[in-house]
Amino acid sequence: xxxxxxxxxxxxxxxxxxxxxxxxxxxxxxxxxxxxxxxxxxxxxxxxxxxxxxxxxxxxxxxxxxxxxxxxxxxxxxxxxxxxxxxxxxxxxxxxxxxxxxxxxxxxxxxxxxxxxxxxxxxxxxxxxxxxxxxxxxxxxxxxxxxxxxxxxxxxxxxxxxxxxxxxxxxxxxxxxxxxxxxxxxxxxxxxxxxxxxxxxxxxxxxxxxxxxxxxxxxxxxxxxxxxxxxxxxxxxxxxxxxxxxxxxxxxxxxxxxxxxxxxxxxxxxxxxxxxxxxxxxxxxxxxxxxxxxxxxxxxxxxxxxxxxxxxxxxxxxxxxxxxxxxxxxxxxxxxxxxxxxxxxxxxxxxxxxxxxxxxxxxxxxxxxxxxxxxxxxxxxxxxxxxxxxxxxxxxxxxxxxxxxxxxxxxxxxxxxxxxxxxxxxxxxxxxxxxxxxxxxxxxxxxxxxxxxxxxxxxxxxxxxxxxxxxxxxxxxxxxxxxxxxxxxxxxxxxxxxxxxxxxxxxxxxxxxxxxxxxxxxxxxxxxxxxxxxxxxxxxxxxxxxxxxxxxxxxxxxxxxxxxxxxxxxxxxxxxx
Amino acid sequence: xxxxxxxxxxxxxxxxxxxxxxxxxxxxxxxxxxxxxxxxxxxxxxxxxxxxxxxxxxxxxxxxxxxxxxxxxxxxxxxxxxxxxxxxxxxxxxxxxxxxxxxxxxxxxxxxxxxxxxxxxxxxxxxxxxxxxxxxxxxxxxxxxxxxxxxxxxxxxxxxxxxxxxxxxxxxxxxxxxxxxxxxxxxxxxxxxxxxxxxxxxxxxxxxxxxxxxxxxxxxxxxxxxxxxxxxxxxxxxxxxxxxxxxxxxxxxxxxxxxxxxxxxxxxxxxxxxxxxxxxxxxxxxxxxxxxxxxxxxxxxxxxxxxxxxxxxxxxxxxxxxxxxxxxxx
Numbered sequence: 001x002x003x004x005x006x007x008x009x010x011x012x013x014x015x016x017x018x019x020x021x022x023x024x025x026x027x028x029x030x031x032x033x034x035x036x037x038x039x040x041x042x043x044x045x046x047x048x049x050x051x052x053x054x055x056x057x058x059x060x061x062x063x064x065x066x067x068x069x070x071x072x073x074x075x076x077x078x079x080x081x082x083x084x085x086x087x088x089x090x091x092x093x094x095x096x097x098x099x100x101x102x103x104x105x106x107x108x109x110x111x112x113x114x115x116x117x118x119x120x121x122x123x124x125x126x127x128x129x130x131x132x133x134x135x136x137x138x139x140x141x142x143x144x145x146x147x148x149x150x151x152x153x154x155x156x157x158x159x160x161x162x163x164x165x166x167x168x169x170x171x172x173x174x175x176x177x178x179x180x181x182x183x184x185x186x187x188x189x190x191x192x193x194x195x196x197x198x199x200x201x202x203x204x205x206x207x208x209x210x211x212x213x214x215x216x217x218x219x220x221x222x223x224x225x226x227x228x229x230x231x232x233x234x235x236x237x238x239x240x241x242x243x244x245x246x247x248x249x250x251x252x253x254x255x256x257x258x259x260x261x262x263x264x265x266x267x268x269x270x271x272x273x274x275x276x277x278x279x280x281x282x283x284x285x286x287x288x289x290x291x292x293x294x295x296x297x298x299x300x301x302x303x304x305x306x307x308x309x310x311x312x313x314x315x316x317x318x319x320x321x322x323x324x325x326x327x328x329x330x331x332x333x334x335x336x337x338x339x340x341x342x343x344x345x346x347x348x349x350x351x352x353x354x355x356x357x358x359x360x361x362x363x364x365x366x367x368x369x370x371x372x373x374x375x376x377x378x379x380x381x382x383x384x385x386x387x388x389x390x391x392x393x394x395x396x397x398x399x400x401x402x403x404x405x406x407x408x409x410x411x412x413x414x415x416x417x418x419x420x421x422x423x424x425x426x427x428x429x430x431x432x433x434x435x436x437x438x439x440x441x442x443x444x445x446x447x448x449x450x451x452x453x454x455x456x457x458x459x460x461x462x463x464x465x466x467x468x469x470x471x472x473x474x475x476x477x478x479x480x481x482x483x484x485x486x487x488x489x490x491x492x493x494x495x496x497x498x499x500x501x502x503x504x505x506x507x508x509x510x511x512x513x514x515x516x517x518x519x520x521x522x523x524x525x526x527x528x529x530x531x532x533x534x535x536x537x538x539x540x541x542x543x544x545x546x547x548x549x550x551x552x553x554x555x556x557x558x559x560x561x562x563x564x565x566x567x568x569x570x571x572x573x574x575x576x577x
Numbered sequence: 578x579x580x581x582x583x584x585x586x587x588x589x590x591x592x593x594x595x596x597x598x599x600x601x602x603x604x605x606x607x608x609x610x611x612x613x614x615x616x617x618x619x620x621x622x623x624x625x626x627x628x629x630x631x632x633x634x635x636x637x638x639x640x641x642x643x644x645x646x647x648x649x650x651x652x653x654x655x656x657x658x659x660x661x662x663x664x665x666x667x668x669x670x671x672x673x674x675x676x677x678x679x680x681x682x683x684x685x686x687x688x689x690x691x692x693x694x695x696x697x698x699x700x701x702x703x704x705x706x707x708x709x710x711x712x713x714x715x716x717x718x719x720x721x722x723x724x725x726x727x728x729x730x731x732x733x734x735x736x737x738x739x740x741x742x743x744x745x746x747x748x749x750x751x752x753x754x755x756x757x758x759x760x761x762x763x764x765x766x767x768x769x770x771x772x773x774x775x776x777x778x779x780x781x782x783x784x785x786x787x788x789x790x791x792x793x794x795x796x797x798x799x800x801x802x803x804x805x806x807x808x809x810x811x812x813x814x815x816x817x818x819x820x821x822x823x824x825x826x827x828x829x830x831x832x833x834x835x836x837x838x839x840x841x842x843x844x845x846x847x848x849x850x851x852x853x854x855x856x857x858x859x860x861x862x863x864x865x866x867x868x869x870x871x872x873x874x875x876x877x878x879x880x881x882x883x884x885x886x887x888x889x890x891x892x893x894x895x896x897x898x899x900x901x902x903x904x905x906x907x
Contacts, residue, residue, distance in 0.1 A: 003599055003600045003601060003602065004603075005602050005603060005604075008708075008709060046728070047728050047729040047732040092705075094702065094704070094705035094706070096698065096701035096702040096703075096705065097665075097668070097669060097672065097702035097705070097706075099698070126704075126705055127701050127704055127705065129701075130697075130698060130701045130702070157728075157729055213728075213732050215733065216731070216732040219732065219733070219734070219735055219736075222602065222735065223735050223736070226594075226595055226598070226600045227591065229594075240736075242738060261841065262841045262842070265837070265838070265841045265842075266841065266842065269838075272741075273740075275609075275738055275740030275741070277723070277738065279723075279724050338876070340724065341880070341883070342876065342879070342880070343722075344830070344876060344879070347830055347834065347872060347876060348876065350834065350837060350869075350872070351869045351872045351873055354837070354865045354866065354868070354869040355869055357865075358865075358866055358869075460864050460865055460866050461864065463864065464864040467861065
C-alpha cells in the first residue's frame with residue numbers, strides 16, 4: 001500500500017550503509033576505485049545480509065558519472081533511475097521464476113547488444129540457486145567470457161546448490177550474518193532519523209530475534225512501531241517476536257532446577273495460552289541455558305546471546321549446577337528435533353517440562369533401581385521366610401494335634417501370608433513400640449501440619465511412595481506412618497534415601513530429626529492393640545521362643561532353607577536390637 | 578466463511594489502527610493453528626481496504642463487502658493448494674495477474690492460503706515478488722506451520738501470530754453449536770478448529786472410539802495383558818484410514834494429558850469429562866515421570882503411523898511398551 005516497509009525505505013544506497021559486511025564492501029569499493037572490476041560476481045549469504053542491496057549499489061557505482069572512492073553519488077540521473085529500477089541497462093532477474101533454459105538463452109541474446117544509456121550493462125540474477133541444471137549450463141559460456149561491458153552479479157542464499165563450474169567463473173563474496181551490535185546500530189540510526197523513541201533493551205531483543213538478518217530486524221521494528229503508537233518498548237517487542245521475558249525464563253528454568261514440575265507446567269501453559277511460539281520457546285530455553293553456562297565460566301556479559309545480567313540472572317548462574325544445565329540443553333534439543341515433524345508441540349513441551357523437572361533425580365534414579373533390587377532381594381527373603389513360617393506352623397500344628405496334615409495346610413497358607421506381612425513390621429514393632437511409649441498428641445499434630453509439604457518436597461519417585469502415607473503417632477524423636485499398601489510400606493522402610501530425605505526435611509521444619517517407622521494402615525489397629533496388650537502384661541518374650549523353634553526346625557530342612565536361616569538369623573538380630 | 582463470530586478481536590483492532598494511520602504493509606503472514614480465524618481475518622482485512630463505507634470496520638453490507646465474502650471480487654485473488662501443493666505455475670499466473678492494475682480500482686489484494694504447501698520452486702519464485710511488489714498490492718499469506726517456510730520468505734513479511742482460542746472459549750462455542758458437554762470437552766482438546774470439531778462430532782465412530790480408547794487405557798492401567806488383544810478386538814474394527822488411526826493416538830494422548838494436568842492443577846478442565854473421577858484417581862496413582870514416559874511412547878507411535886507402519890502393529894507395540902511401564906507402577 002502507500003506505506004513502504006522500513007526495509008524498503010532504508011535499503012542501503014551506499015556501500016558504507018551496508019551494515020556488518022566491511023570485508024565485502026571494502027573489497028568492492030577498492031576494485032571499483034581502481035577500475036579492477038570483474039565481469040561476474042557471486043554474492044552468497046543468509047537472508048537479509050545485504051546481497052541484493054550490494055549488487056544494486058555496485059551497479060550504480062559502476063555506472064555513476066561522478067563516483068567517490070568507489071561509492072555512487074546517488075544524485076546523477078543514472079544513479080537515480082537505477083534506484084528506481086527504471087534503467088534499462090541494469091536488469092534485475094528473478095531466477096526463481098525465470099529458471100528455464102529459455103530465459104537464460106534470452107539473456108545471452110540480449111547481452112550481445114551494447115548498453116543504451118549507461119556504460120555497463122549489469123545483470124543482477126537474484127535467487128540464482130533456483131536455476132535449473134540446463135539453465136546453469138547454458139549460462140556457463142556467457143559467464144566466462146561475456147561481451148564487452150556486461151557484468152553479471154549472481155545473488156543467492158544457498159550457494160551449495162550452485163554448480164562448481166559456475167562458482168569457479170565468478171568472484172565469490174560471502175556475506176556474513178550481521179552481528180547484533182551492527183543491527184542495533186543501524187536500527188538506532190533509523191529510529192533517530194525517524195524521531196521515534198525507543199528502549200535499548202527492545203532493540204537488543206529485536207536484534208536477537210532477527211538472527212543476523214537486517215531485513216528481519218527491520219520488519220520486526222516496523223511492526224513494533226505500528227503496534228505501539230510510534231515508540232519502541234520492550235513489552236511490545238516481546239509480544240511481537242513471541243519471545244519470553246527474562247523473568248519468566250528464569251522462573252521456568254528455576255522451576256526445572258528445583259524439580260517443581262507443577263510450577264513448570266503451570267508456566268508452560270501460561271506461555272502457550274499467551275500465544276508464545278513453541279519452537280521459539282524451546283530455542284530460547286536452549287540459548288538461555290547456554291548463556292548461563294557461558295556466564296558461569298567467563299563472567300563476560302558480551303558473550304551472552306539473549307540474556308541480560310541482572311540480579312536474578314547472576315543469582316541463577318551461581319546456584320545452577322552445570323551438569324543440570326547440560327541436561328536441560330540435551331532434553332530441549334531432542335524436543336526441538338521431534339517437534340519439527342509433529343503437530344503436537346504442546347504435548348512434547350509438557351513431556352520435556354516433566355523431564356526437566358526430573359533432571360536432578362539422576363542419583364535418585366539409581367537409588368530407585370537399587371531400591372528395586374533391594375525389594376527384589378527382600379521379596380526373595382520374604383518368600384523364604386514364608387516357607388520357614390509355613391513349616392514352623394506345620395510343625396507346631398503337628399506337635400499340638402499330632403495328625404491331619406491335610407486340613408492344616410489350607411489355613412496354614414493364609415496365616416503364613418499374614419505372617420509374611422507381619423514380618424515386615426515385626427522388624428519395626430520394637431521401634432514402633434519405642435515411639436508409642438513416648439508419643440504425644442502435640443507432636444502428632446505438628447507433624448500432621450507439615451506432612452503435605454513434606455511429601456511435596458520429596459522427589460517424584462519418593463513422592464509416589466509416600467503419597468498414601470499418613471502419620472498416626474509421633475513422639476519427640478520418632479513417628480509412625482501408615483501406608484495403604486503393604487508394598488509401599490516395605491519400600492519406604494527399605495529406602496534409606498527416602499528416610500534420610502524425610503529426616504532432613506523434618507530437621508529443617510520442626511527442628512529435629514525423627515525416626516521413621518512404617519506400618520500398613522490395615523495392620524495399624526492390630527499393632528496398636530498389641531502395644532496396649534504388651535503394656536498391660538510386660539512379657540513380650542514370645543518372639544524369642546519362636547525364634548528358638550525356628551532354628552530347631554531349620555536343621556532338618558534342605559540347603560535352600562538353611563541359606564534362608566542365615567538371612568532370617570540376621571533379621572532376628574535386628575529384632576533383638 | 579461468514580463473520581458470524583469475531584475471532585481475534587485484538588488483531589482486528591490492530592489492523593484497524595494501521596488502516597487509519599495508513600501504515601498497512603505490503604505483505605503479512607498470518608500464522609496460527611487451524612480454526613484461529615486466519616482466513617476470516619484476511620477477508621475482513623480485504624473488506625476493510627475495499628469497502629467504501631469504512632468506519633469502525635467494513636460495513637459488510639455493501640456490494641463490495643458481499644462480493645469479497647462470497648469470493649467473487651475480481652481484485653481479491655485467493656490462491657490455495659491444487660492437490661497437495663501450491664505449484665509454481667499457479668504463482669506464475671498470479672504474478673501475471675499482478676502486472677495488470679486492478680479491475681475496479683488500483684488496489685489489489687492477494688490471499689495465499691497454507692503457504693507451507695508451496696513447492697520449493699513456487700516459494701522461491703514468490704520471493705522477489707513479495708519483497709517489492711509493484712503498485713498498490715497487499716499480500717496476505719496464511720500458514721499453520723511457520724517453521725516449514727523458507728527463512729527468506731519469513732524475513733520479507735510481517736508476522737501476525739493468531740493465538741489459539743482458550744479452551745473454555747472453544748468448549749463454549751462448541752456447546753453453542755449443540756454438542757453435549759462431554760463431547761465438547763473432548764473435541765475442544767482434539768482440535769482448535771470449531772468447524773472441524775463439529776465435522777468430527779458428526780462422525781459416529783468417534784463417540785464409540787472415545788469410549789473404546791478409554792477402555793483400552795483402563796485395561797492397560799490395570800496391567801491387564803488383555804489390552805493387547807483389546808487392540809485387535811475393539812479398536813481395529815472401529816478405525817479405518819490414517820486420519821482415524823491418528824485419532825486413536827490423539828484421544829489416548831488426551832487421557833494422559835488430562836491425568837498429568839489434573840495432578841498439577843486441581844481446576845484443570847478435563848477433556849475426558851465423562852470419566853473425570855477416574856482420571857482424578859489415576860492422577861493420584863501415577864507419577865509424572867511415568868506419564869511422561871507414556872506420552873513419549875504415544876508420540877513415537879504417531880511417528881510410526883506417519884511413516885506408514887501398519888496401524889495394528891503400531892498400536893500393539895505401543896500397548897506392550899505401555900504395559901511394561903504400567904507394571905512398574907504400584
